[in-house]
Amino acid sequence: MLLKNDGKTGSICSNSRNPEVADIFCLYGQDYRKNHNLSFEQLKVMRQISICRTAAMGGHIERCTECGYKQNAYNSCRNRHCPKCQTMAKEKWLNNRKAELLPCGYFHLVFTLPHDLNPIILYNKKPLLNILFQAASETLQAFAKDPQWRLQGQPGFICVLHTWSQTLMDHFHLHCLIPGGVLSFKKDRWIPSRKNFLFRTGSLAKEFRNRYIRLLKATFNKNKIIFQGNTAKTGTLEGFNYLIKQLQTKKWVVYAKRPFAGPEQVLEYLGRYTHRVAISNHRIISIDDSTVIFTYKDRNDDNKTKFMTLKADEFIRRFLLHVLPQRFVKIRYFGFMFHRDKQKNIELIRKLMDAVVVFTEKVEETVQQMMLRLTGVDITLCPHCGKGRMIPLIKIPKTGVLNIDFKEQ
Numbered sequence: 001m002l003l004k005n006d007g008k009t010g011s012i013c014s015n016s017r018n019p020e021v022a023d024i025f026c027l028y029g030q031d032y033r034k035n036h037n038l039s040f041e042q043l044k045v046m047r048q049i050s051i052c053r054t055a056a057m058g059g060h061i062e063r064c065t066e067c068g069y070k071q072n073a074y075n076s077c078r079n080r081h082c083p084k085c086q087t088m089a090k091e092k093w094l095n096n097r098k099a100e101l102l103p104c105g106y107f108h109l110v111f112t113l114p115h116d117l118n119p120i121i122l123y124n125k126k127p128l129l130n131i132l133f134q135a136a137s138e139t140l141q142a143f144a145k146d147p148q149w150r151l152q153g154q155p156g157f158i159c160v161l162h163t164w165s166q167t168l169m170d171h172f173h174l175h176c177l178i179p180g181g182v183l184s185f186k187k188d189r190w191i192p193s194r195k196n197f198l199f200r201t202g203s204l205a206k207e208f209r210n211r212y213i214r215l216l217k218a219t220f221n222k223n224k225i226i227f228q229g230n231t232a233k234t235g236t237l238e239g240f241n242y243l244i245k246q247l248q249t250k251k252w253v254v255y256a257k258r259p260f261a262g263p264e265q266v267l268e269y270l271g272r273y274t275h276r277v278a279i280s281n282h283r284i285i286s287i288d289d290s291t292v293i294f295t296y297k298d299r300n301d302d303n304k305t306k307f308m309t310l311k312a313d314e315f316i317r318r319f320l321l322h323v324l325p326q327r328f329v330k331i332r333y334f335g336f337m338f339h340r341d342k343q344k345n346i347e348l349i350r351k352l353m354d355a356v357v358v359f360t361e362k363v364e365e366t367v368q369q370m371m372l373r374l375t376g377v378d379i380t381l382c383p384h385c386g387k388g389r390m391i392p393l394i395k396i397p398k399t400g401v402l403n404i405d406f407k408e409q
Contacts, residue, residue, distance in 0.1 A: 020281040021083055021319065024292060025050040028312040035313075042320045048077035052084050058398035066388025072396065080330075081323055083281045088367065090275035093331075095365070100337070100346050103353060105180040106266045107198045108257040111136045111208055112173040114250050116243065119231045121172055126325045127224050128216070129172065133159055135212035136174050137334045142207065143199045144182050144335075153182030153191050156337035156345070161330040164278045166296040167308055168318035175273055177266065180259065183336045183349055190352040201254045209252040213244060274331060278322040287312070 025046050033043070051057055059074035076085050113121070113132060121128045136159060144155040157178040165171035181192040219225055220240055227235025234243050260266050285293040285307065292315040297303045310318070324330060336345040368380050382388040 018281065019284045019287045021279065021284065022049050022052060023287055024284075024312055024315060027287065028290065028316065032313055032316045036317070038320070039323070041326055042323045045079060045081045045320070045323050046316075048079040049082045049084075052077035052079070052082055055396065056398065059396045060392045061394040061396060062390040063393040064382035064385060064388035064390055067382060067385040069382055069384035069388075070393065071383070071390070073390075073392075074396070080275075081277055083277050083279070086275040086277060090271060093274060094271055100342065101266060102179045102181075102346070102349060104192065105195060106260040106269075107178045107180060107193075108260065108269065109140075109176045109178065109198075109201075109204070110173055110253075110255040110257070111139075111176065112171075112253045112255070113212070114247060114252060115171070116246055116250065118170045118172070119229075120225065120227070120234065120243075122170060122321065123226050123228050123231065124224075126328055127219050129161060129324075129328070131212060131215040131219060132161070132172065132174055133332055135208055135215055136176060138211050139204060139208045140176065140178065140199075141335060143204065149199055151182045151191055151193060153184045153189075154335050155179075155182045156335040156342075157333075158337060159332050159334065160274050161324075162273075162276065163322045163324075166299065168278055168315070168321070170321050177269070183345065183352075187348065188352075190349050196259060198256070198259075201256050205252045205254040208254055209247070209250075213247055216247075217244065278319055 029046050029050060033046070038046075053074045053076050055072070055074060057075040057077060059072060061070055062073050063070045076082075076088075078085050078089075080086070080089070111132070117128070137157075140155055140157060143149055144151050144153060146152075155178060157176050160175045160177075161172075162175060163170060163172050178198065180195070180198065181190055183189075184191055225235075233239040260269060279294060283295045285295065287293075290312045291309060292312055293307055293309050294315075295305050296308050298306050333339055333342065336342070336349070368378070380389050382390055
């Protein structure tokens with residue numbers, strides 16, 4: 001694997017042998033910032049990923065209780081776009097979801113926006129992605145009320161926003177996880193769905209399209225959409241009406257994946273999807289002479305793993321497409337799973353289902369316990385002697401790192 005500096009943009013900030021997104025930002029980020037206008041959120045993401053688990057984040061010095069070996073332990077940035085910081089966040093989130101599972105099958109639906117909307121969404125992420133959640137939620141709840149689908153009750157579901165394709169291009173879609181059934185409106189019955197069928201996806205897609213377009217029109221009429229660059233003509237009434245006609249004639253896509261057999265499979269799914277970032281570090285093969293090579297799965301060729309080569313400038317541009325607005329919520333809960341009444345509804349549904357399944361309660365774990373469970377590695381064990389425990393000794397301030405040569409001590 002190659003990881004080279006071009007001699008112009010500074011040194012590599014990661015100590016990892018394998019190339020990372022942080023290395024790309026450290027090597028080529030300065031030039032990219034000089035040549036492009038970036039939002040505050042994008043600048044913040046670049047900086048935090050670049051300094052994650054480095055001296056700039058501060059930390060502490062650890063010492064072994066047996067042999068006296070010392071090492072620096074630096075803090076993580078905890079940015080939700082950082083590839084290095086999502087494992088712990090994902091595990092904590094999954095642990096909290098264990099107490100909310102139902103003993104039934106689960107369905108996985110994906111609502112995808114047409115790419116005609118991509119240029120406008122990039123300038124208006126917050127309003128247009130908010131109405132993506134709203135349109136999908138309204139669609140699912142309307143179908144659950146409709147007698148033709150043999151349910152007629154309140155559904156509950158989790159929606160997770162993804163904004164990328166495998167090649168890091170903008171691809172806005174919503175993953176929805178739905179228990180197979182509804183809570184009756186009187187809250188006196190659990191009405192199960194059919195085992196392998198929830199709603200017809202073609203009908204869902206049409207309703208989703210109609211609802212999204214209606215919400216899009218309302219947002220436009222309130223002057224809440226910004227049109228810049230090559231979207232300027234679309235901002236006129238004539239241009240916007242032309243866009244609406246295009247969207248109305250286009251086939252929208254709602255995709256149904258194979259239903260899950262039960263709660264265990266649901267947790268496995270949640271672990272794969274909820275805390276993903278645009279690209280994980282293990283997919284980056286090399287960084288060499290302003291070029292990045294990474295792997296991707298080709299959806300049009302039986303999901304075969306292939307290699308893509310991009311200039312570092314283009315890689316950074318694509319990565320930054322997926323930076324979300326500050327405080328934008330990418331995982332949301334609807335129906336009987338809405339936060340306010342979720343716990344009460346879950347307990348009620350379990351009683352109505354006469355569930356005899358023993359549910360796993362969430363466990364309070366330390367970071368050390370979590371890492372031991374996930375990797376089998378005890379991160380408190382001394383890497384030098386393998387006997388002692390590493391304990392915090394001295395705090396390292398964020399302004400820099402203490403200049404101590406541990407080899408001489």
